[in-house]
Amino acid sequence: MMRLRQLIAKSWWLSHLFYWLRGKPLEGRPQEEIWYFAYGANMHDSVFQGWRAIRPLEWRAGRIFGYRLRFNLEGRPIGKSAPANLEPDANSETWGVLYRLTRRQLVQLDATEGMRYRHVWADGEDKEGRPLRAVSYITAGKETDGNPSLRYITLLREGARAHGLPEHWIKYLEGIKHAE
Numbered sequence: 001m002m003r004l005r006q007l008i009a010k011s012w013w014l015s016h017l018f019y020w021l022r023g024k025p026l027e028g029r030p031q032e033e034i035w036y037f038a039y040g041a042n043m044h045d046s047v048f049q050g051w052r053a054i055r056p057l058e059w060r061a062g063r064i065f066g067y068r069l070r071f072n073l074e075g076r077p078i079g080k081s082a083p084a085n086l087e088p089d090a091n092s093e094t095w096g097v098l099y100r101l102t103r104r105q106l107v108q109l110d111a112t113e114g115m116r117y118r119h120v121w122a123d124g125e126d127k128e129g130r131p132l133r134a135v136s137y138i139t140a141g142k143e144t145d146g147n148p149s150l151r152y153i154t155l156l157r158e159g160a161r162a163h164g165l166p167e168h169w170i171k172y173l174e175g176i177k178h179a180e
Contacts, residue, residue, distance in 0.1 A: 043159030
């Protein structure tokens, strides 16, 4: 299934058809530039640029408003890993990495993420306070949070440090207990 999604992602026409069949409109033109907000493993270069093979046009440390970070998804192995997710919360903000991508690159990223997530657009700003709008991923999660694997939370912590996220956010990530 992953190879099929990657093949579809190479064709803008097939991508339109695939998204339409899934009830998710594909907007814009392939070369239109957008901001993507990464809050999980995609903050780490080995995942985003390595495994997912996405080369951003630019990156910045930043945050989005109105969402909080959760670990309420079922990961693999079950019960031993809880990937990151966003949850709407008007009084919260989540820090992460802002990547400037083309819409074609976002389709390629979707192909590597799978279809359990949906796009959410959020207002945010970069670390310098410049406002922007960014797309991110969100999905329905469990009521209670689990614990991320040590490998997964290490990717978040290292990605946050490498991209210059604020010290208070790095301390927050360091305080998250990993699964045993």
